[in-house]
Structures are given as C-alpha cells and as structure tokens.
Amino acid sequence: MRVALFATCVNDALHPSTAIATVRLLERLGVEVDFPTAQSCCGQPQFNTGYRRACEPLLRRTARAFAGYDHVVTPSGSCVAMVRDNYPRIGARAAAEGRGTALADLAGELAPRVYELTEFLTDVLGVEDVGAYFPHPVTYHPSCHGLRVLGLGERPLRLLRAVKGLELVELPGAEECCGFGGTFAVKNPAVSAAMAEDKIRSALATGARVLCGADNSCLLHLDGTLRRRGDALRPLHLAEILASTESDPWTPGPEREDLG
Template sequence: MRVALFVTCVNDMLYPDTGRAVVALLERLGVEVDFPTGQTCCGQAHYNTGYRRQAEPLVRRYAAVFDGYDHVVTPSGSCAAMVRDNFPRIAARAADEGRDNGLAEAAAAAVPKTYELTEFLVDVLGVTDVGAYFPHTVTYHPSCHGLRMLGLGDRPR
C-alpha cells in the first residue's frame, strides 16, 4: 500500500509539527508514509474567494503529485473536502465552459484516494484506538467540513 501525506499549505506554514505527528502516528501503526515534495495548496483559498479558474491548475498539480499512490492522507477535513467535493465541481464548470483540459481526469483520479486522517485510520486501517493517552478533560469540536461534506461522524472521536 502506497500512502502519501498531504500536509496542506496551512499546516506547512503555521503548524509544521502536525505533519510530523501524522507521520509518527501512521508509522507507529505500520504504515510507510511518503511526502511528495511537489505538493502545494489544494486551491481551497482560491475557490472559496471566487477565483475558481486560478484553482484549476492546483487540481491538476494535486493529481499529478499524488499519482501512483493508493491513498492520500491529510490532517485537514477542509482540504479533504475541497478535493472530494469541489474538485469535481471545478472540473464540471470548466467542461461547461469548454475548457476541460484534463480537469475531469485529474479530479476523478484524486477524489477516491483522498482521506481525512481519522477516516483513513478507521475505514482503511480499521484502527479505532491509536494507543494515545491524555490525562486531562478536553472538548472536541467537530469541523463543519468533516461533518457536512465528508460525513465523518464519530470517526474523529
């Protein structure tokens, strides 16, 4: 099984330890993780602010960078939702405008193998206990993208 980490541009810039923690967790569970250095942004910032066409090259880039991997894991529900929900929308809109240029193929390649981290743990690896322990009470706030666009349900818990 070939697994790649999509660390996301926000994690890369603001929370680089998140990527390291994901790799440590997955490796502890016996998963060999690659980190393709050509990865950039999923295009969510562009798309959400009305720059859909500027997001199109990022759809192609994502598909190209993660080509050959069985699974792409990201610690971001919003980025996973961007790939799975919005990449096909971007491709469909470009096709409607007569500018497909491989977007439909790129989206079709990216969508089925992109997973939010907890979804990958539960649905692919079958892991519901990662052996973590934290001796304090915490509050978990499920993300809107995770709940509504990905349908993660209780997986993060």
C-alpha cells in the first residue's frame, strides 16, 4: 500500500508539528508514508473567494504530485473537501465550457484516493485504539467541512474515546461554526470574531484543558481569540493527541505552548 502525506500549506507554514505527528502516528501503525515534494496549496482560498479558474493549475499540480499512490492522507478536512467536492466541479465546468475533459479526468482519478486522517484510520486501517496516551481533559470542535461536507460523524470522537488517560468532555453547541470560514474571517471580521467568542465561551464552560480539532485553520482562529483573552485553554490538533504515547509523550512544537 503506497500512502502519501498531503501536509497542506497551513500546516507546512504554521503547524508543522501536526504533519510530523501524522507521520509518527501512521508509521507506528505500520504504514510507510511518502512526502511528495511537488505538493502545494490545493486552491481552496482561491475557490472560496470566487477565483475558480485560478484553481485549475493547482488541481493539475496536486493530481500530478499524488499520482501513483493508493491513498493520500491529510490532517485537514477542509482540504479533503476541496479535492473531493470541488475538484470535480472545476473539471465539470471546464468541460461544459468546451475546454475538454482533462481536468475532470484528473479530478475523478484523484478524489476517491484522498482521505482525511480519521477516515483513513477508521475506514481504511480499521482501527480506533491507536495506542495513544494523553492524560488531559479534552473537548472536541468539529469543523464545518469535516462535519457537513465529509460527514466525519463519530469517527474523531471514537478515536478520542480510545485514548488512554484522556477525559472527553462534550462541547455545548459543538456543531456551530467557529467563525473562521477561510476568507470569511477576512471579509467579515466582526461577525467572525463574535462567532469565535461564542465557541470559546462554550469550550471554557467544559472545564477542559485542551480544545481539540481536526483542522488547524479553525484552531488557529480560535487560538487567536484565546491568546487575546489570556485564557489557559490550549487548542491542539487531533493528530498530535493520537501520536502521543506513554513512551513517546506529546511535547509542544515551536508553535505550541506547554499545558503545564
């Protein structure tokens, strides 16, 4: 089984520890992971802002970078949604405009092979207990793309419940958007900030030490709110929790602060 890591540009630039944790976790489970260096942005910011034609070169680049792999795994539901839901739309539009089926063919070949991390663990590897150890109270925020587009459902929660030492605390209003929404946060900053405040208040009410998520873009947004407030709650990607074991415990990367 040939597996490639799609790190995503947010993780590469701001949260490299999440990509590293994903590789550590998969290798611990016996998966050999490659990292195609030709990968770049999937084009989601351009697509969501309305620059659909500008996404086409990125679709081609992504499809070529991951050609030949059985599975492409990424710790980002929003990027998976871009590839699986929007790449076929880009290809279909190009074909409808009389520009041939090349983009549609690339999208159709790539999309079924791309998995969000929790999907890959539960649906492909068939595991829920990954041997993790994380002795902290945690609450989980389901990001919109994973929740509404991919339908991840209980997958992340089943994985968290199997982590030794972890106390999973239900997040009130979990299905409400955190307010990030990519360029929505830039175009509508006041509304975005108010939504983040609502989400943070709900998370703080749980008494958890860690606010877990499966998309670092949303966690980055929420972390900004937490830092401005001076709250002790720490956002942390699910991959970093699942990669932590008793013999190899989680330690903060350069972009993290300790839980202590």
